[in-house]
Amino acid sequence: MSCSDGDHVPGSELEPTGRAMSVLSERVVALLAEFVDGLDDAPAARVELPEGLATALGRPPPEQPTELPALLDTVRQAAQVAVETAGPRFFGYIPGGGLFASALAELLAQTLNRYTGLSEIAAGLVALEDGVLRWLCRLFGLPPGAGGLLTTGGSMATLSMLVAARQDRLGDGAGCGATVGTIYISDQTNHCVRKAARIAGFPATQLRALSTTAELRIDVEAAEATIAADRAAGMRPFLLVATAGTTSAGVIDPLADLAALARRHGMWYHVDACYGGFFQLTERGRARLAGIEQADSISLDPHKSLFLPYGTGALLVRKVSALVAAHTDDADYLHDLHGGALPDFAHLGAELTRGNRGLRLWLPLHLHGVHAFRAALDEKLDLAHWAHTELSADGRLEVPYPCELSTVLFRLRRGDDSDGDNGTFLRRINATGRVFLSSTRLRGRLTLRLCVLSHRTHAGHVHEAVSVIRQVAESIT
Numbered sequence: 001m002s003c004s005d006g007d008h009v010p011g012s013e014l015e016p017t018g019r020a021m022s023v024l025s026e027r028v029v030a031l032l033a034e035f036v037d038g039l040d041d042a043p044a045a046r047v048e049l050p051e052g053l054a055t056a057l058g059r060p061p062p063e064q065p066t067e068l069p070a071l072l073d074t075v076r077q078a079a080q081v082a083v084e085t086a087g088p089r090f091f092g093y094i095p096g097g098g099l100f101a102s103a104l105a106e107l108l109a110q111t112l113n114r115y116t117g118l119s120e121i122a123a124g125l126v127a128l129e130d131g132v133l134r135w136l137c138r139l140f141g142l143p144p145g146a147g148g149l150l151t152t153g154g155s156m157a158t159l160s161m162l163v164a165a166r167q168d169r170l171g172d173g174a175g176c177g178a179t180v181g182t183i184y185i186s187d188q189t190n191h192c193v194r195k196a197a198r199i200a201g202f203p204a205t206q207l208r209a210l211s212t213t214a215e216l217r218i219d220v221e222a223a224e225a226t227i228a229a230d231r232a233a234g235m236r237p238f239l240l241v242a243t244a245g246t247t248s249a250g251v252i253d254p255l256a257d258l259a260a261l262a263r264r265h266g267m268w269y270h271v272d273a274c275y276g277g278f279f280q281l282t283e284r285g286r287a288r289l290a291g292i293e294q295a296d297s298i299s300l301d302p303h304k305s306l307f308l309p310y311g312t313g314a315l316l317v318r319k320v321s322a323l324v325a326a327h328t329d330d331a332d333y334l335h336d337l338h339g340g341a342l343p344d345f346a347h348l349g350a351e352l353t354r355g356n357r358g359l360r361l362w363l364p365l366h367l368h369g370v371h372a373f374r375a376a377l378d379e380k381l382d383l384a385h386w387a388h389t390e391l392s393a394d395g396r397l398e399v400p401y402p403c404e405l406s407t408v409l410f411r412l413r414r415g416d417d418s419d420g421d422n423g424t425f426l427r428r429i430n431a432t433g434r435v436f437l438s439s440t441r442l443r444g445r446l447t448l449r450l451c452v453l454s455h456r457t458h459a460g461h462v463h464e465a466v467s468v469i470r471q472v473a474e475s476i477t
């Protein structure tokens, strides 16, 4: 069915009739149902983009309408050329998943198209989004006065955090402290913090990479010494970033000790919980994340450990007024608005016009209930722990770090050229098409990673991953 000839509202070719909306949506949902049903057996990756297809996909839009089925066929072909990040065999990087309920919420949000930047324009949906944010603040033990913002991801949350910390601790004098304000990260911190600092105008010399212990956690004593020395040299240490689940190894920094250190030096304390944050919903996760409640700010990625589709991050701030102070400005064309008890998200972040992100969390959380998320996260902890035990028992493999959350690190023991061998090991594992893993460099050594996080990954998939790893190790050693 095309959207021409009677299927649109008379006089408006861009407006399908109600009946046409149903037919169009049904076709899309039919394609998606087939896609999701096929995920279990789909290859873990199909990355070669044929030249002819690339040309076809890059064609400019035509003057005249095209039928939807033909367009969906194009989408299907385009989507096929990819690492199957939505599927259960994706263990690379930090897996996402993509809850269907979130996609439905997105359809609602985008069709309702409410402007949620300023609460007076869409008080209802802002109240709903605010409810989600307040739930998150409570989950992490933040006190009244805390608040937050849903962003497009962890990187944008980090940028807003960094400018709030700068404004709060260094004020907005000349250069905003860019030549004296120093930021403390570790050699395991996600690179988005460096990127945010650069965007915010801090030269690389103002970032200090703190050393980590043998277990890859920030060494608190060494950090104390570095910070004290910088202060003595006239620097102004203003921001300490800890990580609750590092991207490489899934390791949690000593959150409570670092909170105390930041407090002693009057620094803003940020906890990057983009990977590990939602394990807070589980008993084991809550125990491991103890100390997170002392943070000045926490960044989260619902598109990682809450299984949402890509495009949703969150920033929680203990004193939401600090976020407002860094992001509010005056505008003549907004003077008829007065605000109220609800947050004005346009004043909490860099965006003025923004998508309504609240529904993406609200709908799945309410539709499935929080217990379903807790159970799924507990399942990921169990599966990763199992894989860690199994791989540790394999004499051909070295499993150098404990499994704190849901990431398992391993490499081949043997080989003169251990990096070369492990590079081959990874390529051969992925070439099976049954799993997709990625690698990282830890203490200078190439190390393979298996990260279990998709809501679609269950015991059978992890069992198969371990058996593929064993078979390939056998064939190499």
Ligand SMILES: *Cc1c(COP(=O)(O)O)cnc(C)c1O
Residues within 6 Å of the ligand: 094, 152, 153, 154, 155, 156, 190, 192, 243, 245, 246, 247, 272, 273, 274, 275, 301, 313
């Ligand atoms: C993924 C990740 C980020 C960056 O978040 P994006 O959503 O990819 O922008 C930051 N910190 C950690 C620990 C991460 O795993």
